[in-house]
Amino acid sequence: DTGVSQDPRHKITKRGQNVTFRCDPISEHNRLYWYRQTLGQGPEFLTYFQNEAQLEKSRLLSDRFSAERPKGSFSTLEIQRTEQGDSAMYLCASSFGESQPQHFGDGTRLSIL
Amino acid sequence: RKEVEQDPGPFNVPEGATVAFNCTYSNSASQSFFWYRQDCRKEPKLLMSVYSSGNEDGRFTAQLNRASQYISLLIRDSKLSDSATYLCAVSLGGFKTIFGAGTRLFVKA
Numbered sequence: 001d002t003g004v005s006q007d008p009r010h011k012i013t014k015r016g017q018n019v020t021f022r023c024d025p026i027s028e029h030n031r032l033y034w035y036r037q038t039l040g041q042g043p044e045f046l047t048y049f050q051n052e053a054q055l056e057k058s059r060l061l062s063d064r065f066s067a068e069r070p071k072g073s074f075s076t077l078e079i080q081r082t083e084q085g086d087s088a089m090y091l092c093a094s095s096f097g098e099s100q101p102q103h104f105g106d107g108t109r110l111s112i113l
Numbered sequence: 114r115k116e117v118e119q120d121p122g123p124f125n126v127p128e129g130a131t132v133a134f135n136c137t138y139s140n141s142a143s144q145s146f147f148w149y150r151q152d153c154r155k156e157p158k159l160l161m162s163v164y165s166s167g168n169e170d171g172r173f174t175a176q177l178n179r180a181s182q183y184i185s186l187l188i189r190d191s192k193l194s195d196s197a198t199y200l201c202a203v204s205l206g207g208f209k210t211i212f213g214a215g216t217r218l219f220v221k222a
Contacts, residue, residue: 040214043200045209103159
C-alpha cells in the first residue's frame, strides 16, 4: 500500500517541549496539506505545499509552528514550545491536482502533559 | 455562519434502513465536493466525490444542489459497518478545502 504515511502515530510530551512530525505523501502527488483535528470537529487547514513551495498558511498556524517540504517529497511539521492547546490529531493529506480529492495519512495524535 | 455546516446527529437507525445527510455551504463559488467517512480515532477516508448530475456508488448516492447550496448523501440498506462519522468537504478551487464537523451515524442490529 503506497498511501500517505505519517510518523509517529502517537506522541506524548511535556508542555514546553518541541515536537516534529513527518509525512510521506503518495509519490505522484505534488500537493501536500497539513490539518489539525480535535474531538467533534472536522479537519482544520494549517498549511499547504505545492511541490517544495509553501503556498499558504492558516492564521491558526502561530509562529511556534513551522512546516517544510525541502525536496518536494516528504514534509515535516514542527511545533516549538508546545502548549496544552496543541493536543490534537495532526493529519497530513496529499492530492494530485487542483480541486482533486485529498487522501489522508493515519495522523499523529499529540498529547501534551 | 460556518462555511460548511452539518447536522452533528447522532443518527440512530436500524440495519436495513435508508438514511440521508445534508451538508450546506456558504460560498457560491465552491467548485468541488466530497464525502469522507471517518471511524473513531482514525483518519478520514474518501467515500465519494459529488458530481453536478449526482452519482451513485453501490448503496451510496450523492447529490449536489447548487441553487440551495447543499450536498447530500443517501445510504440505502444500512449495515452495521456503516456506523461512522461522515464528513463533507467543499473545495473553492486551488488548495482550499473546508471540512464540515461531521454527522455521526449509528446503525443498530
